[in-house]
Amino acid sequence: MKLIGSLTSPYVRKVRVVLAEKKLDCPLVLEDVWSADTSIARSNPLGKVPCLVLEGGEALYDSRVIVEYLDTLSPVGRLIPVPGRERAQVKTWEALADGAMDAGVLARLEATWPGRAEGERSPAWVERQLGKARAALATMERGLQHGQPWLCGAHLSLADIAAGCAVAWLEFRLPEHAWRDGHPHLDALMQRLMQRPGFAETRPPQ
Incomplete structure (x- = not known):
């Protein structure tokens, strides 16, 4: 594989x-x-x-x-619950995080893709996509505001991994938007995630 x-x-x-x-x-x-x-x-x-x-x-x-x-390949560290409400919650967080990444990618492409002339770019489209990313991050922040360490309770799940990848990419590719500002609980989640080898070792090259 x-x-x-x-x-x-x-x-x-x-x-x-x-x-x-x-x-x-x-x-x-x-x-x-x-x-x-x-x-x-x-x-x-x-x-x-x-x-x-x-x-x-x-x-x-x-x-x-x-x-x-x-x-499904290993019993180590189950990241997606069995079918039911908890599973749906984890998958919904993943969909939200992926949606934030989708929006960020579209905004960046509109602003930087060399196949489009400067006069052909749409600032309104860029702002629309960035608005989606901001809304997703605000939702993540609210999901963490009750003090639990992870988005779906006491244990790391795919929800946290997806959210962490989204926030890290937005910070990496769109640093001018200061995504951590106003999101203290999300910032704390990112710090917890970066203590894990899987996150630390996959940080994109600067």
Whole structure:
């Protein structure tokens, strides 16, 4: 089994953190999906990472599918509860975090993609996407305001991993927006997460 991805993708980082938490060995094969000679379409016709290639050659994508599969491979550190309300809560937090990343990526592409001339960029579109990211972070902050260490109670779950990857990516790619300001509980969550090897070792290169 191998993971195709990049060192800066927050979606790839989510998978890598899950691999570390589950203590699963899986080599990372670096791929630049923006390169003219990228080969990612051989494994994922959508041309996106992460993509998990299984031993028989079958490929899994996107990150939500991959982490759910990985959580079944080892009993160590269960990250997604069994079907029921708790599972739905964890998956909803993951969807919120992924949505914040989606919005941040769209905002950054609109502002920086070299395929678009300066006069073709839409500040209103950028602001709309950043508004979604801000709303997601505010929701995460409220979810932590009652003093519990993790989003879904006393134990780390996929909810925290997804949220941490989202916040870290927004801080990495859009530092001018100071995401930690006004989010003390979310900041504390990030500090807890960075004490875990899976997060510390997957920090994107500066």
